[in-house]
Amino acid sequence: MQHKPQEKPRIGVYICHCGTNIAGTVDVEEVARWAGELEGVVVARDYKFMCSSLGQDLIENDIKEKKLNRIVVAACSPLMHEKTFRGACQKAGLNPYFFEMANIREHDAWATDDKTAATFKAKALVEGAVNRVKFHMPLEPIPVDINPNTLVVGGGIAGITAALELANAGYHVYLVERSPSIGGHMAQLDKTFPTLDCSACILTPKMVDVGQHENITLLAYSEVEAVEGYLGNFTITVRKKARHVNEDLCTGCGICIEKCPRKVIDTEFEAGLGYRKVIYRPFPQAVPKYPVIDTENCTFFQRGKCRACQIFCPTKAIDFDQEDELITFQVGNIIIATGYDLFDARRIPQYGYGRLANVFTSLEFERMVNAAGPTGGRIVLRDGVTEPRSVAIIHCVGSRDKNYHEYCSKICCMYSLKFAHLVRERLPDAEVYNFYIDIRAPGKGYEEFYHRVLHEGAHLIRGRVAEVTDAAREPGEEGKLIVQVEDTLIGKQRRIPVDMVILSAGIEARKDSKEVAQLFKMGCDFDGFFVERHPKLDPVATMTEGVFIAGCAQGPKDIPDTVAQGAAAAARVAGLIHQGTVLMEPVRAYIHEDLCSGCRICNNLCPYNAIVFHEDRQKSEVITALCQGCGTCVAACPSGVISGAHFTNDQIFAQIEGVLWDVRAKATAPS
């Protein structure tokens, strides 16, 4: 058995008012008075703000003067202030694990307005903590060395920013990108709101920096296959997909692309509007510069003939036999910046995308209006020649809609206004209609941009579009797309005939975000976005130590916010690397070998393979470095000889008894 402190418990109990947050619902004086009478309690006080330095002084002084050896604070969630009070204990010379917190704010005072019930529940939680703390044992945090390398997953602007920040700080980064080039969605955009600077012009220098940086190992056209380990020591396995181009030999001259006889529709970079060769670079400024063979469409791979690229390659870099490569490396931290998918507008059939030729998605329009895009920047209908004389832009497609996504995608209002501006710029005679629910322009220069577009003569119509149809009712509607909408500002149904409709599709989580979350042991919210440690105060950390998130993978956001998050995640990682070692919670399982029967039930339960079985001694052992402290083996051991530090059976049984003090009292009282 683990040694139990022989000393008699001398417990100090502190009930926090938290201003009126707790005291407004819980009778804190009564709880303190009552706690003072519990067995083992030497002092019980209530105080306005226990987390204040005065509150902490109170604990420290009592520990010293009254020789307390156990501390209970009833206040907010331990996730909020457990560290604070452990620190106070430590300062006064008490092992910080002789501390227990009762959550009477989030779990009690804030969850009811019934004062009697809240006070009652507070007493139960306090008694649970008092009972539990008696069984606490001194523990020492486990130091973990931090490997200075970092894995960044996703080569969009979030991942690029994070990688560059860390690389510039002198730390090595592995940047893994699924597609053949980094750049992400931002590389596809034409102009960026509200400044209208060219997206590629501001992005490509950063891409080049990534490609050339001595501290960055760029693994494009690669995917993370396995993640093992924990903060400081992750082992990553990446599958580098075969490009069928030898990167050591390829100079990126592009002759192979020129000579490739086969063209296919480019559904990725050009959003289906343009063509690309079968051996291709997604776009001219791609980083890395090496092309990739699309084996599904390649004549050689499908029919064994052609070899045009191989014949013409001046450096003999084409390698049809190249195979996927598995690369394994060690990192200390991980930043996930896997970005977003655009909402599939086909899911809203009444808007006609995929059925009505001249209904476009926002990404298609981005490519169309881009000077380097498939139409050379000309705004034309699906026939490729006719310029539209009227354009409808429908906001909130797939967002702010209970049938699809309830949340606001944040960027669509602004890019829709940008579209309105671009249409007016390229086709000054065209009429532009923006159909919006509300205009959301919260950002530096955003509101000003909205007014600019208004003054340029775009028609803004407030109302959710019911339908886009080609069924004309009047002669003026013949051959047009008719947008049926209730204009809520004038309270009238309107039918507006236009030549082109652009659907401003919202942001949604990547289709495989759940799998990615599982791979990296992160949480995923209902919509599929990764969950941050704290929505306000810790927006780039996750519940998993050493795994950080940035960009739209965490939730919809625009480029400035994405860049800020990328840099923030990098700063968090740099801080950890700089510390060199971090202290981990000593919540670990331990097998009392003398008592272990060698049944091996625990062996297969451990999700981390942290339990080894010694054949010679017929005993199991927990490898502390691998154990994460979940306690599932502790619960399963039929002999009860595995203890989970800080969550021992003794502690939890004692807490159960304490929490149920009133019903126990009732049961034992003579009836």
Add this chain to the structure above:
Amino acid sequence: MPKNTDFEPVILGFLCNWCSYRAADLAGTARIHYAPNMRPIRVMCSGRVDPQFVLKALREGADGVLIAGCHPGECHYVNGNIKTLRRFLLLRKMLEQLGLEPQRVQLVWASASEGKQLAEAVNRMTEEIRALGPLRWPEFLARETTSEATMEAA
């Protein structure tokens, strides 16, 4: 059987540190008011909930036990919650054989962002147990002698 309207069920809750405890924190932060009948105990993982804890809670006078964990596939410890589910189903089967109503021991999934769902689960369970009436295992065990007659009379 007429129920005592003054009866306030006492439910012990085992909440996992990563999802459901945070869900309860969030419910509080968002000031979602729910039945104060559930008294939470934090465990690192719902997989730590030893069936003995549940028996102990009922033995000590709880009218019901709620175990809450992360959604399947979202466990912080990969699959601890799956092990919880496995144990829970066996435990409930055993408790049913002892005559315990299945509503008294429940397993729910609540992610860290599902404060509302957790609050609703507590409300629902409280009402279900209120309808069932008190369990009174300690009294029953204290008296030891007559079994069912005592339960009925109570």
